[in-house]
Amino acid sequence: MKIETKVEKFNEPLYLESGRLLESFELIYETYGELNKDKSNVIIVCHALSGSHHAAGRYADEAKPGWWDKFIGDGKAIDTTKYFVICSNTIGSSYGSTNPLSINPSTKIEYRLKFPVITISDIVKAQMKLYERLGIKNAVAVVGGSMGGMQALCYSIEYPTFAKHIIALATTAYTRPWVIGINKIAIEAIRHDKIFNNGNYKKEDLKALGLPGLAVGRMAGLMMYLSPNLFKNKFGRDYVTTDGLYELFGRFEVEKYLEYNSYSFPKFFDPLSYLYICKTINIFDAGRNKDKLEDSFDKIQAKLHLIAFSDDMLFFPEEMEEIRDIMIKLGRKNQVTYKLINSNSGHDSFLVEVEKFQDYVKDILKDNE
Numbered sequence: 001m002k003i004e005t006k007v008e009k010f011n012e013p014l015y016l017e018s019g020r021l022l023e024s025f026e027l028i029y030e031t032y033g034e035l036n037k038d039k040s041n042v043i044i045v046c047h048a049l050s051g052s053h054h055a056a057g058r059y060a061d062e063a064k065p066g067w068w069d070k071f072i073g074d075g076k077a078i079d080t081t082k083y084f085v086i087c088s089n090t091i092g093s094s095y096g097s098t099n100p101l102s103i104n105p106s107t108k109i110e111y112r113l114k115f116p117v118i119t120i121s122d123i124v125k126a127q128m129k130l131y132e133r134l135g136i137k138n139a140v141a142v143v144g145g146s147m148g149g150m151q152a153l154c155y156s157i158e159y160p161t162f163a164k165h166i167i168a169l170a171t172t173a174y175t176r177p178w179v180i181g182i183n184k185i186a187i188e189a190i191r192h193d194k195i196f197n198n199g200n201y202k203k204e205d206l207k208a209l210g211l212p213g214l215a216v217g218r219m220a221g222l223m224m225y226l227s228p229n230l231f232k233n234k235f236g237r238d239y240v241t242t243d244g245l246y247e248l249f250g251r252f253e254v255e256k257y258l259e260y261n262s263y264s265f266p267k268f269f270d271p272l273s274y275l276y277i278c279k280t281i282n283i284f285d286a287g288r289n290k291d292k293l294e295d296s297f298d299k300i301q302a303k304l305h306l307i308a309f310s311d312d313m314l315f316f317p318e319e320m321e322e323i324r325d326i327m328i329k330l331g332r333k334n335q336v337t338y339k340l341i342n343s344n345s346g347h348d349s350f351l352v353e354v355e356k357f358q359d360y361v362k363d364i365l366k367d368n369e
């Protein structure tokens with residue numbers, strides 16, 4: 001599979017939904033496969049909260065491949081022998097696109113907390129500018145899970161003629177108070193962390209000391225991204241063999257797992273980006289600026305494919321079913337498909353249980369062949 005990583009700089013303003021703007025902006029993106037002559041074989045992949053533009057393939061220095069490598073590649077469900085796949089890092093995220101640690105061209109210093117709030121629409125608007133620059137007018141499909149699914153829905157509503165298929169996994173039409181509540185744990189923990197220093201932390205401090213607030217926030221997130229059954233099967237009540245059962249801070253294996261995966265998080269993810277992306281997720285509402293949600297979904301011209309996961313405790317299957325029901329109510333029964341996957345890995349099933357939905361996606365894409 002041919003992989004390329006590129007950065008595109010836009011010396012033009014990105015007007016934001018908030019009324020603010022980014023004077024200029026950059027997008028880092030990865031592509032897989034080859035663009036055909038008439039640029040008609042494009043598939044857009046959108047990443048979730050902590051994801052990046054590195055969706056597939058593995059670089060020589062990497063322990064693990066890109067986050068959706070099981071799904072994207074030669075002969076895989078998103079087959080890079082046929083399609084040219086683009087995944088860009090969202091504005092606000094800390095993997096290389098413009099984010100709170102970028103230099104504000106007006107002040108010549110990092111934005112930090114002066115960075116504007118970014119919405120899913122803003123993220124998609126910036127991505128559309130990238131495709132325009134690449135001369136890409138249409139996509140076969142836009143595919144994304146979780147916050148990536150929010151972007152996929154946004155494409156279908158705000159750019160109705162752009163993609164033939166929208167494949168949204170483990171997502172929602174609007175973020176419920178349940179998720180806003182979970183994100184609040186992260187927001188509070190980060191804000192009150194002394195090392196965070198109201199956004200003025202030293203990058204060296206973060207490297208040396210980590211950021212317990214972000215770790216705690218991630219831990220809360222992990223509890224919602226995974227599932228009780230997964231924990232039961234993975235850890236049971238196993239106790240860390242080197243820890244004493246009667247030591248106050250002796251640990252069950254599940255505690256060790258949470259410690260490992262949360263305290264390692266600040267090493268590769270920036271706390272300001274986390275705050276901004278939580279806000280992006282919290283304010284996502286496909287029905288905003290409309291009288292009702294139906295008015296937004298009525299705009300869709302693509303085929304909308306919804307994939308939900310039975311043990312998703314972040315965006316429950318009912319939330320995807322609500323979208324399907326709206327489409328049916330709008331008389332668009334032939335334009336929507338819904339698949340409920342019997343999953344065991346909670347919300348993150350869209351990342352790890354690919355074998356359960358890959359054939360479904362292959363069939364959707366066959367429609368194009």
Ligand SMILES: CC(C)(COP(=O)(O)OP(=O)(O)OC[C@H]1O[C@@H](n2cnc3c(N)ncnc32)[C@H](O)[C@@H]1OP(=O)(O)O)[C@@H](O)C(=O)NCCC(=O)NCCS
Binds near residue numbers: 048052351
């Ligand atoms: C998605 C995700 C939950 C999938 O997990 P998985 O492939 O099933 O992997 P596991 O949960 O078993 O392991 C995750 C880590 O915990 C470690 N681990 C497993 N059991 C452990 C235990 N009992 N104690 C301590 N650490 C443990 C693993 O060794 C692994 O470490 P590594 O990342 O350094 O290799 C996980 O990769 C993740 O959280 N990724 C980050 C989020 C992401 O990829 N986002 C992309 C969004 S678009």
Ligand SMILES: CC(=O)OCC[C@H](N)C(=O)O
Binds near residue numbers: 049050145225281
């Ligand atoms: C809300 C959301 O995008 O969750 C994604 C969870 C995933 N595990 C991630 O860390 O990105």
